[in-house]
Amino acid sequence: MYRILDVLKFIVVFVLMGMIVYLVYLFYLTWTHPEVDIYLFNTSPYTFETFLKSLEERHIPPVDEHERLYKVLQRLDKSYLGNLRTHTEIPYDYRFFFRQVVPEFLQSGEQTPASPEQRGTILATFTRKSDYVAKLLRISGPDALILKGVRKVKGYTKRLEMTATYTSEFQYPTGLFVVDGQVLNPVLQAWDGLAILDSSGKFHIRNIENLEYQFRRYAIKHVHQDYLDFLKLAERQRFSIFQSHLLISNGNIDKSLDNTEPDRRRVIFQDVSETVSIYDSFNQKLTLYEAADILKEQYAAMYAMNLDTGPYGYCGRYDNDQRVVLYGGKGQNVELTNVLVFNYK
Template identity: 50%
Template sequence: MYQILNVFKYFVALLLVGILIGLISLAVVSYRDSDAFLTFRNAYTVETFLTRLRNGDASNPKEHGRLYKVVQALRPELVGKLPKDEDIPYDYRYFSKEVVANFLQDSSASLKVLKEDPNILQVFAPEEKYIAKLLLLSGANDAIARGERTVNGYAKRLEMTGTYTSAFDYPTGLFVIDGDVLNPALQTWDGLVIIDASGTLHIKDIRRLEYNFTEYDIDHSRQDYLNFLNIAKRAKLSIFQTHLLITGGAIDTSPTSDRRFRRRAIFQDQQHRVSVYDSFEEQPTLYELAETLKNNYGATEAVNLDMGPYGYCARYENGIRTKLYFAKGQGIRLSNILIFNYR
């Protein structure tokens, strides 16, 4: 009996050792296939992939998956020493030499420059959570008729006039709040500012308007117009229409305009950052404003905001106004306000 017990103990010990070895092997394999492996001494790099590709060892999903993991954890040391263009297979040359280089551009440095620029009131990078809101105002006291000004958990806010106000003290052009169409009358301007249900702001060209890979010609096709506004209702979009300054990185306003004012604009860049610009003492034309945004800040999309006597703009923290950039004119009734709530 004692001998049988010893044999059983020996068998159990062998079994446990086998299980332990299996777990260690599994952990090693998982580690090598994880992003953590990319920090290992002999890290898999873009160079590694290209070398294996030339040797005929990378024409499979596993190696391409490793390349994708490199991109996910991308930093300069994970590129390696790339061969000359002629030594990189044609179908991988553009990605390896140009796209990877674009990915490695230090956007943090340009973000720091933006935040320190005196003409940039605020910049919102994709990783910095903000919630944009659009309000309809009414009456001499600018009471909120539609929309919500504040968001729980967001102590700071920057607010400003959005689109233009008509002679009837009402927002001009297409105007929608949380899916409710408050002004269906389109204007001639090509700029649309769209705020999605999460509070993220998007600048769109009405001539190239698309949603979920479907294009909508809302100022020519009645059906497209109705379909898009039905989408806005379902998706709880907020929208206003204004002058488009830049679209697709190209200036989209006429150089012939000679009207000079203090200007305010919202623009986006290649890093999908949203920035608010104020010209302050400068009084550019719309074209000069667009040139400044494109040449100085790399704007890819930009729209003009209402200024003059309607050009209200202020900053708040914990409900207290900390900065008034521009007060509305005497007797002016604001019709709308764009708000960025942030932390």
């Protein structure tokens, strides 16, 4: 008799422990998967329709429902849309976001860039989440001796290198030129393109006429104090900076570029997601306007800057310090003055 009671006690304890574990598991799922409604014995997908229905039925306080929506948006998935694309009852205050913004988010997420070696005339593509470190070098002499900057980054085995900006008749980088916070050339050129490499090695293109940092605008072409303050900022933040022609600004092509002679073009550009890509026209000779038009129409470029080609148009790819591709060599008796390097894995 006692043995039977012991067995029953064991079964009851085992069942209770199992229920506790299951409830803890449900709580964990509820916390980690806000996109799923967790019930005792089943689950139900949480879509944006669920969010709108809950708001309309007012079963859950709006603040809680919006907090949950924010968590769901962290893991955006096509299945969350439900029938919203054809849904005609979306409240006005949510219509724009669910009909236009979210579908565009999903579309941009599906466009996963190929690896740098697989993009044809696109030599490389680096998203904001890509593990890369960009470096700017000041070099000199026939052996391209590095005078300022660091070419290689520990842990990164691959590099894509290219000439960044133009070289003056005095064998010096033209335009504003800063390496790791040291201002090497303070002389501004007329060009509107400004490439800024932040201290973590991420690459950014900015219009010099619309230059902002932490909600402050710097009119460095027009206001002396802004010019000085921006260079002090570059020194403090250890920015690397070079200047060049801006072909596309905020999605608009500079129409004056059509006056340029057709030539091989190498251009660095960003799209709306700030994905950085390097384009090379190779044997196709283009005006700067034609190159910009290709980048806007085929790659949705928002900002694009010209890189130096011609006799100074060096560009090569390296793997474990071995050059695997030479896309462009420098001309005879040409000494490079600057190189832009992308270290990646």
